[in-house]
Amino acid sequence: MNKINNKTQVIIVGAGPAGISCAITLARAGKQVVLIERGMFAGSKNVFGGAIYTQPTKEIFPNFETDAPLERHNIIHNFMILGEKDSTSIAYRNDFGGSYSVIRGKFDRWAADQAKKEGVVIVEQTVVRELLKEDNKVIGVKTELEEYFSDIVILADGVNSLLAKQIGLRKEIETKDVALSVKEVIKLDKEIINQRFNLTDSQGAIGEIFGGPMLGMLGLGFMYTNTDSVTIGLGITLNDLVKSNQRPYEFLEKVKSHPSIAPLIEGGTLKEYSAHLIPEGGYKKVPKLCDNGVMIVGDAGMLVNNLHWEGTNLAMISGKLAAETAIVALNTNDFSKKMLSKYEKSLKNSFVLKDMHTYRNLMDIAHQRQKAFLDYYLRKINAFFEMFTTVNSVPKKQNYHGFIKSIFTDRKISELFKDVIAVIKLVWSILI
Ligand SMILES: Cc1cc2nc3c(=O)[nH]c(=O)nc-3n(C[C@H](O)[C@H](O)[C@H](O)COP(=O)(O)OP(=O)(O)OC[C@H]3O[C@@H](n4cnc5c(N)ncnc54)[C@H](O)[C@@H]3O)c2cc1C
Structure with a gap:
């Protein structure tokens, strides 16, 4: 294999919010970037509630509010405590709310198109099987068919990050540090959603659900309104799921049939069902995020603030900060762990690790x-x-x-x- 032909400056594995934000930041600085995604297209494998947050998203995509495929502008947060048959709710409404509901399949694809326009080379339907190392430095990746080489490899491959485990940067996640989330997208008429959730036009509502069938378990439910569908789901730590001896969809069925939830989705038709893991370990479980020639961003680095349902923003900003360090490394031709640890320092100085540290206990x-x-x-x-x-x-x-x-x-x-x-x-x- 000719290393020269297959060599670029940075290879990023995974085209989720972390990988795309990282790639676009590098491309804007004139660096050569190859972004490798195993899905048919960016977003095809991604599952979330969910909301993306206006301020951090604007840092990467300044025009996203006018250009991106957004569902609804979230203005209501409902906090619902479900008993067996009753519930208590608090609704916070702010017509200038700071988030949008999106469908990841559409949003990530749009974001990846923006990255392509800025010069990122995206290779889809390609799984990175392993990292290539030489003299204790990561020098590239091996896919099913080929080997690709780069000065720096950035791992944005999500919660499981087999690649970070392979090079010893991460251990196997303990079952108490990860939640299994299941969700359904239920199709409903736009006007019906507006009436039921007290919304007009493209306004949206978020529901955070405590208790109900999850009473006593480390688990939360969620609801998001999309343009003409409602997303409803829940996440429960694997530990508690195993102990409960029940399947996640059995819990979801119970949430859906609760008297406070059922009328909101009544008459809807199931459009999509999916499941995904969420890192729940918090600050104490964040691994080392760099080594010679390699950095880790987003969920792969366990960067999720679960109390606030924040993940995409930590993914985007960690991707951007890793890119900024990579730019300095490329300009100085230094890809050592010492140089790349500047990324960890910037994370510590940013809200990403500051917030995670705040909730360390x-x-x-x-x-x-x-x-x-x-x-x-x-x-x-x-x-x-x-x-x-x-x-x-x-x-x-x-x-x-x-x-x-x-x-x-x-x-x-x-x-x-x-x-x-x-x-x-x-x-x-x-x-x-
Ligand atoms: C049910 C649910 C609800 C959520 N709700 C919210 C919410 O409302 N708001 C919020 O901010 N966050 C939410 N999150 C968290 C959020 O989705 C994640 O934090 C975020 O997607 C992390 O982005 P990422 O780019 O690090 O990883 P991902 O989005 O997981 O992207 C990783 C990418 O890497 C690719 N990949 C993996 N391995 C390989 C490989 N070997 N080779 C090539 N490609 C590979 C995958 O296909 C994927 O596209 C939710 C998560 C879940 C599961």
Whole structure:
């Protein structure tokens, strides 16, 4: 194999938001980039809720609000706590909301077309099987058919990143650090969506769903309105799924049939069903993100802020920051780990690792106290509103006393004490 003919400056594996943002930033600086994607086209393999966020997306695609295939502009966030038959919701509405619902198959394809226009060479339907190394430096990739060489390889190959594992930068993900997500896209008339979700024109709503069939599990549900469909899904850690002995779609069926959810999707027809993993390990599980000749971006580096449902923005900005380091490396002809570690420094100085650091203790506390915070207190919130809204000729003071007493009788004082300490620890680590 002639190395010279098959050599470029940067090879990126994976055309998701991380890989495309990385590629486009490099191409704009006049660098040669080859972006390799295993799917038929960018986005064909990608699954998400979901929303992309205006500010970070604009950093990569300044005109995306007018040019990209967007579904709806999200202006409502509904936070729903489902009990077995009841629910409590809080809706936050802001007509200038900062995100859009998109269908990844369409959006990623559009984004990849923008990258092509800027000079990125995209090779689709090609799986990178392994990384090529020489003298302890990554020097290229091997696909099913060929070997390609480059000064730098950037891994944007998503949550599983077999390639990062292959070179020892990542370990096997533990089942508690990854959620399996399933979702359905349900077709509904645009006007019906507008009526049911209190929207007009192209306004959109996001639903964050706690509890219901997932009570006590580390899992959340979600709903997004698209132009003429609704996406509904949930993600549960693999650990809890295995323990539950139930299949993810059984949980989804239960969410869909909950009295607070069913009327929103009634009469719709199933358009699409898909499943995907989400990295849930948080800051403590972020691996080393570079080595000689190689950097890792997006989900491949476990860069997801699960509490805020943020993944695409961390993917895009990590891709951009890796590209900026690659540009300096190419200009100075230095592809050493030391040089590429500038990328890790820029991530640390950006919101990406700052936010992940802010929530560094979240997952530990969530695992330790999940029965409390994802079962007991969720039930109590619904129980409070049941008590508050019930008219039964019992004096209100007696209802309040009964409710407060139940907090101490339903749960051991020692457990309540541990819950309070956990909240204090969490808040402290978030604020300090
Ligand atoms: C159900 C669900 C809902 C979500 N909702 C949201 C949301 O609302 N908002 C949000 O911001 N984030 C959300 N996320 C997270 C978000 O989707 C990810 O964080 C984001 O897609 C990560 O981008 P990425 O480019 O790193 O990886 P990916 O988007 O996973 O892209 C990786 C790409 O690499 C390709 N690839 C993998 N291996 C190879 C190989 N060996 N050779 C060639 N190509 C390869 C894949 O085909 C894929 O195209 C959600 C995720 C899920 C699963």
